[in-house]
Amino acid sequence: MKVHRRKRLGVILFVAAGLSVAVGLTLYALSQNIDLFYTPTQVAQGEVNAGQRIRIGGMVREGSVQSAADSLAVRFVATDYANDVPIYHEGILPDLFREGQGIVVEGSLDNAGVFQASRVLAKHDENYMSPEVKAALDAAGTAPESAATRPGT
Amino acid sequence: MIPELGSFSLILALCLSALLGSLPIAGAHYNNPVWISMARPLTAGVFVFLGLAISALAYAFITDDFSVSFVAQHSNTLLPMRYKFTAVWGGHEGSFLLWTFMLAGWMLSVGIFSKSMPEEFVARVLGVLGILIFGYILFMLATSNPFDRIVPLPPADGADLNSALQDIGFILHPPTLYMGYVGFSVVFAFAIAALLSGRMDAAWARWSRPWANVAWAILTVGIALGSWWAYYELGWGGWWAWDPVENPPMITWLFGTALIHSLAVTEKRGMFKSWTVLLAILAFSGSLLGTFITRSGLLTSVHAFASDPSRGFFILGILGISIGGSLLLYALRAPLMKGSFGFEYTSREFFLLVNNVILVVSAASIFLGTLFPMVYQAVTDDLISIGPPYFNTIFVPLMMLLFVFVGIGPLSRWKQTSWTYLAAQLGKVLFASLLVGLIFPLIVLSKFSVAATITLILASWIVFAIGKDISNKVANKRSTLRGLKSLSLSYYGMVLAHIGIAVMLIGAALTSFFSEERSVLLAPGESVELGGYLFTLEGSARIEGPNYIGDEAELTVVNDGKVLTVLYPQRRLYVASGTPSTEMAIDAGFFRDLFVTLGEEKGAGAWSMTLYVKPFVRWIWLGAIFMAIGGTLAAGDKRYRRLRIKAAEKSGRESKTQTAAELQPA
Numbered sequence: 001m002k003v004h005r006r007k008r009l010g011v012i013l014f015v016a017a018g019l020s021v022a023v024g025l026t027l028y029a030l031s032q033n034i035d036l037f038y039t040p041t042q043v044a045q046g047e048v049n050a051g052q053r054i055r056i057g058g059m060v061r062e063g064s065v066q067s068a069a070d071s072l073a074v075r076f077v078a079t080d081y082a083n084d085v086p087i088y089h090e091g092i093l094p095d096l097f098r099e100g101q102g103i104v105v106e107g108s109l110d111n112a113g114v115f116q117a118s119r120v121l122a123k124h125d126e127n128y129m130s131p132e133v134k135a136a137l138d139a140a141g142t143a144p145e146s147a148a149t150r151p152g153t
Numbered sequence: 154m155i156p157e158l159g160s161f162s163l164i165l166a167l168c169l170s171a172l173l174g175s176l177p178i179a180g181a182h183y184n185n186p187v188w189i190s191m192a193r194p195l196t197a198g199v200f201v202f203l204g205l206a207i208s209a210l211a212y213a214f215i216t217d218d219f220s221v222s223f224v225a226q227h228s229n230t231l232l233p234m235r236y237k238f239t240a241v242w243g244g245h246e247g248s249f250l251l252w253t254f255m256l257a258g259w260m261l262s263v264g265i266f267s268k269s270m271p272e273e274f275v276a277r278v279l280g281v282l283g284i285l286i287f288g289y290i291l292f293m294l295a296t297s298n299p300f301d302r303i304v305p306l307p308p309a310d311g312a313d314l315n316s317a318l319q320d321i322g323f324i325l326h327p328p329t330l331y332m333g334y335v336g337f338s339v340v341f342a343f344a345i346a347a348l349l350s351g352r353m354d355a356a357w358a359r360w361s362r363p364w365a366n367v368a369w370a371i372l373t374v375g376i377a378l379g380s381w382w383a384y385y386e387l388g389w390g391g392w393w394a395w396d397p398v399e400n401p402p403m404i405t406w407l408f409g410t411a412l413i414h415s416l417a418v419t420e421k422r423g424m425f426k427s428w429t430v431l432l433a434i435l436a437f438s439g440s441l442l443g444t445f446i447t448r449s450g451l452l453t454s455v456h457a458f459a460s461d462p463s464r465g466f467f468i469l470g471i472l473g474i475s476i477g478g479s480l481l482l483y484a485l486r487a488p489l490m491k492g493s494f495g496f497e498y499t500s501r502e503f504f505l506l507v508n509n510v511i512l513v514v515s516a517a518s519i520f521l522g523t524l525f526p527m528v529y530q531a532v533t534d535d536l537i538s539i540g541p542p543y544f545n546t547i548f549v550p551l552m553m554l555l556f557v558f559v560g561i562g563p564l565s566r567w568k569q570t571s572w573t574y575l576a577a578q579l580g581k582v583l584f585a586s587l588l589v590g591l592i593f594p595l596i597v598l599s600k601f602s603v604a605a606t607i608t609l610i611l612a613s614w615i616v617f618a619i620g621k622d623i624s625n626k627v628a629n630k631r632s633t634l635r636g637l638k639s640l641s642l643s644y645y646g647m648v649l650a651h652i653g654i655a656v657m658l659i660g661a662a663l664t665s666f667f668s669e670e671r672s673v674l675l676a677p678g679e680s681v682e683l684g685g686y687l688f689t690l691e692g693s694a695r696i697e698g699p700n701y702i703g704d705e706a707e708l709t710v711v712n713d714g715k716v717l718t719v720l721y722p723q724r725r726l727y728v729a730s731g732t733p734s735t736e737m738a739i740d741a742g743f744f745r746d747l748f749v750t751l752g753e754e755k756g757a758g759a760w761s762m763t764l765y766v767k768p769f770v771r772w773i774w775l776g777a778i779f780m781a782i783g784g785t786l787a788a789g790d791k792r793y794r795r796l797r798i799k800a801a802e803k804s805g806r807e808s809k810t811q812t813a814a815e816l817q818p819a
Contacts, residue, residue: 010498015510022514026521026547033543034529037536055538072672072752072761091672092752092763095733106540135536 035106039136043109044083050109056085057104057133065099078105078115080136089117096122102133156221159209160300166202166257167290169195173283177276181350189272192279193264199286200257207254210299211241220307223247223299229313229729231700239324240314245448245464246299248327252444253289255328255335256282263339263364270360277346278339285338288471296464313700313729322382330375330402334440336368337409341437344430345479348486358420358429363788365416365433366646369409370784376402377777384770385737385748392664392773395544400523401443407516408436411509413784418505422567424496427487428509434483438476439516445472446523497569504562511555518547556611556658559651560618564625582621586613600667608662612655619648646787650780657776663769670766672752676759684766686747687711691719693758701725701734706751706760710740722751722762746770 037055038048048054056078064077072091076099077084087105097103097120105117173195180188210223214237219225227243242248260282267275293299343361347353379399384392393399412432418425445468496502522539529537564578590610594601626644627636673681675690682688691707703725710717720738727734740747745768752761 007497011503011506015506018510019514022518022551026518029518029543029546030522030525030539033539033546035538035540037538055536057536067753067755069755071674092750092761095735 037135039139040078040080040085041083041136041139043085043115048109050111053106053108055104055106056087056115057102057136058085059133059137060097060099060101060103062099078103080139085115086113087115087117087120089120091120093120094122098122104133155209155212155216156218156300156302159206159213160298162202162205162209163290163294163298163300166199166206167287167294169198169202170283170287170290173199174280174285174287175283176280177283178280178349181273181276181280184273186272189276192276195283196257196260196264196279199283200261203250203254203257203290207241207250210247210250211238213300214238214240217311219309219311220302220304221299222301222303225303225308225311227314228311229700230310231729232311232314232319233699235324236314236319240318242327243314243318243323246293246297246301248331249289249293249297249444249448250299251328252331252335253286253293255331256286256289256338258332259335259339260286263342267360274346274350274352274360277349278342281342281345281349282338285342285475288475292464292467292471296467310729313727316701316725316727316730316732316734317386319700319727320382320386322378322386326375326378326382329371329378333368333370333372333375334402334405334443336364336371337405337433337436337440340365340368340412340433341479344433345482348430348479348482351486351489353426353430355420355423358416358426359793361433362413362416362420363790363793365409365413366784366788369406369413370781370788372402372406372409373777373781373784376406377774377781380777381774385739392770395519395522395541397523397526398443398447400519400544401439401446404516404519404523405436405439405443407512407519408432408439411512411516412436414505414508414512418502422496422502424502425506425509427483430483430487432509432513434476434479435513435516437479438472439520441472441475442520444468496567499565499570499572499575501562501565501567501570504558504565507558508555508562511551511558515548515551515555518551519544522547553607553611556615556654559654560611560614563622563647563651564618578621578625579618582614582617585617586610589613602666605662605666608658612658612662615651615655615658619651623648641790641792643787643790643792646783646785646790648783649786650783653776653779653781653783655776656772656779660769660772660774660776664767664773668765668767668770670763672761672763674755674759674761676757681764683764685712686717686766688720688749688764690760690762693754693760696723696725698725700729701727703736704751704754706749706762708738708749710747718747720747720749722749724751724753741771743771744769 035053035055037057040056040058042048043056058078058080061077061079061084065074066076067074074089074093076087076089078087079085089105089107101122104121105115106119106121107115107117110116173192176188176195177192179185180191210221212218213221213224214228215234217224217228217230217237219228223244223246224240227240227247228237232240240247242251260279263275263278263282267278340361343357343364347357376399379402380392383394412429415425415429415432419429448464448468522543526537526539529535560582561575561579565575587610590606590613593609594605623637623640626640627633630636630639669684671681671683675681675688677690677692680687680689687710689709689711691709693704693706696703696705703723705721705723708720708722710720718740720740722738723736725734725736726732735750738749745766748765748767750763750765752763754760
């Protein structure tokens with residue numbers, strides 16, 4: 001084998017080795033960090049284990065929001081109008097958080113069946129419904145006629 | 154009437170771009186000088202008519218013409234004038250028109266600043282861009298015409314611009330980002346023209362380099378502006394969230410960074426040719442992907458425009474044809490390029506190769522994380538999301554590895570560098586950086602963290618290695634000043650950009666590891682201490698703006714017994730759209746930011762709020778500014794200009810005819 005060929009092979013092997021390590025690490029990181037999405041109905045049916053990091057999409061049930069007077073703790077109910085999940089969150093809620101509004105929460109269920117939300121996401125356009133929320137309502141068969149994703153923004 | 158003129162201009166631009174996309178390329182192929190000479194005037198024509206179209210849209214906004222559907226959706230009579238004007242890019246249709254107009258602007262500049270290149274090459278470049286812009290304008294006319302009217306009953310008033318967009322960040326970020334994005338189309342066109350003509354040499358790399366550098370510099374600023382805007386507008390105190398729409402600019406930027414380094418090897422050593430071309434295609438694909446993701450509605454994010462399936466398919470078509478077509482051309486032509494392979498494992502070529510591999514792998518893993526939820530949903534019908542932990546796990550270690558090589562690269566030599574030379578050069582650098590990394594956090598912040606120490610060592614490693622390189626270069630000159638003067642502009646560009654990386658790294662590390670935040674409920678007169686600062690809520694008041702109403706709290710900040718500043722965070726309600734919005738109060742400083750987000754009122758004047766103290770956060774954007782200046786300096790190197798002048802002198806008659814061609818009315 002000529003010298004420059006051997007060198008070229010060396011570089012190719014080096015690149016290939018680097019790439020396979022990178023691919024391996026990437027797939028590992030990916031498998032560790034997927035947040036599966038559930039609807040309130042799926043949660044109510046016990047498909048989710050306590051402690052598993054998930055996302056839930058749904059509407060904030062009207063009249064369910066209770067905020068503590070002396071702290072930032074908030075309790076509310078996320079619903080797909082078929083089943084409810086109680087949510088607990090400590091922190092400031094997004095601008096567009098409102099009763100009857102579609103939201104996505106990120107966190108995990110505790111042993112008492114309350115969802116401890118580490119993050120609450122609300123869309124910036126009140127007429128816009130995120131695919132997650134829409135999927136939850138569609139699955140429960142409770143999507144209002146007008147809830148289709150609408151041009152906006 | 155004016156909107157119809159805008160529509161009409163778009164159609165004319167479409168016709169001209171159809172000619173531009175065919176005649177000059179055919180002319181270059183069949184060696185027809187007349188067709189070749191059409192490239193520049195046609196480009197000017199496309200630019201003029203797109204300019205007219207975008208002016209017509211701006212006019213419709215300024216005159217509150219709510220019969221135009223796009224204006225009615227994104228403006229309001231109460232909207233301040235500067236936002237009326239910039240609401241042009243406040244939604245999908247208008248921002249796509251801006252995008253297309255930007256491309257026309259780049260094309261015009263290629264037409265003007267290409268005197269040193271052969272005419273048929275310029276014709277091919279402009280032709281390729283002509284095909285691209287033809288696709289864009291066709292897409293606009295077919296699915297998203299910004300001039301569509303509401304007939305028969307236009308609304309009396311508009312729905313108002315999204316309140317989150319009524320901000321200086323919105324005026325600056327989208328145009329800059331688009332300009333950087335679209336700039337990579339130019340580099341792409343150079344690569345395709347090179348593939349078409351089979352001309353892939355050092356000269357080609359030299360022509361491409363300034364364009365790649367400028368596009369890269371502008372994209373850097375665009376991304377940094379977006380990060381800065383998100384930091385103060387979205388109110389969570391972060392500066393990067395791995396949002397699905399933030400990622401494509403990042404992917405493009407990483408490919409672009411790999412590209413400008415690979416171009417250096419192609420220009421200086423005539424190597425990595427086909428790799429460079431592939432990178433140009435990838436960087437361009439990244440920019441297209443960005444539009445695709447934002448405009449197709451496939452991903453949810455703060456940026457997402459509304460979804461419309463017909464648009465999605467059209468964009469997918471443009472994406473498939475341009476990326477697929479160029480990759481096919483690449484597969485056919487690239488094997489014809491003969492590359493040499495004369496370098497050692499410790500040469501600069503090799504270190505640049507390592508740089509490229511790391512950058513491309515990072516870009517690919519971000520790409521995977523961004524698109525994986527979409528693919529997963531298509532295959533299994535389950536919705537998933539991939540959050541920041543994935544991206545941080547992959548990206549941070551890769552960048553750390555890269556920064557080790559950022560230090561070594563400039564000190565190494567082309568072809569071959571001996572290990573002993575490198576060790577001698579880097580020994581002291583390593584020692585000094587270890588010292589800084591270990592001592593700096595203890596003295597300045599009186600805190601210690603392993604991660605912060607590692608990043609500080611890397612940042613000093615980069616800076617000291619550059620310092621060592623400069624002192625080497627200056628050492629055998631008669632005086633230091635003379636030595637510094639003898640270094641080229643592109644060298645200084647590299648120095649600045651690399652220092653920018655170090656500055657950004659310091660900012661990112663220190664904010665990430667030493668920020669403090671606290672969510673509290675404060676009644677008037679109550680105080681809370683955070684990071685050595687005492688925040689006291691003085692009270693709150695009702696406020697009224699031009700198109701919003703709201704509340705404003707007043708907080709005094711005391712540090713070491715003196716009042717440092719007074720902060721006024723706000724909560725606004727935009728009247729026309731009924732959307733609430735939080736306005737942060739920030740006391741910005743070179744070494745730290747104080748940052749207050751107002752939550753909600755909880756009776757008796759008490760407010761929930763989140764307070765942040767963020768050390769060195771400004772350095773993140775300062776680093777980006779350094780990088781951008783570096784990129785621009787490198788593009789202004791006199792070796793590009795000198796060639797231009799030489800070429801102009803050589804072909805004096807030819808350039809006269811060129812000027813005449815440009816002056817022709819389009």
